Amino acid sequence: MPSARKTSQQADADVFTAIAHPVRRRILELLADQEQNVMSLSQPFAAEISRSAISQHLKILQDSGLVEVRKQGREHLYRLEVENLNEVYRWIQQYERFWTLKLDALGEYLENADKHGV
């Protein structure tokens, strides 16, 4: 297997818990665009929470395996490691059939609405 290497740190924290906090979700979104250091990541939240808090959130994300660090000089560059989101993805996919049912119902409704002119 390609990435059988555990990249030195195993995901020992719950991913569902990691993404439960809106700030942590926002951090992941920021990292989706590009690798970033802590200062850069803290800036969007500067008005609300401190850099230290962001650092602590990053620790949680790191423990859950959703993020990895690379040290470059005095800055720590964080990048998204989305593989562990797979657990959430698979869990939620198990309810996909409910959506398709809903969508079928919606489709039927729209078709009828069209027929009867609404």
Add this chain to the structure above:
Amino acid sequence: MPSARKTSQQADADVFTAIAHPVRRRILELLADQEQNVMSLSQPFAAEISRSAISQHLKILQDSGLVEVRKQGREHLYRLEVENLNEVYRWIQQYERFWTLKLDALGEYLENADKHGV
């Protein structure tokens, strides 16, 4: 629209928080099979947590809109209302491209491994 009715209760609690707890996720899974009352839902956890705790978890799921109740005699029947999982689904789908990239890389790897006979 078909379900413009807010079904009497709006989702005022965070869905991400609601699914963060493993017990609550398990409850949703149990409800995916069929509508169930509290006793029946509590039974799988009986060895670990009380019925009261389950009741409190159900309250949270209800507030997040993931579950709805129907009272039948002295029992309250809970059923899955999966529509609000859509928020999570859409959020996580925004990272789907990362998976496809990973899978492409895996496919390439396997192809090469095949060619070179591993």
Add this chain to the structure above:
DNA sequence: TTGACCTGTAAGCAATCGCTAACGTACAAT
């Protein structure tokens, strides 16, 4: 009615969370 059943809820408690402030460390710049 009385009693058993099904459930929600409140009180209370230990544990955890999320934050700030303060500190220490490592690197960079001068």
Add this chain to the structure above:
DNA sequence: ATTGTACGTTAGCGATTGCTTACAGGTCAA
């Protein structure tokens, strides 16, 4: 060497979580 920068970590705090125990309301059976 000294100063400034980037970051992690700790202590401490109030708030929240997750649970149990206890109680109260509503329903069914006798």
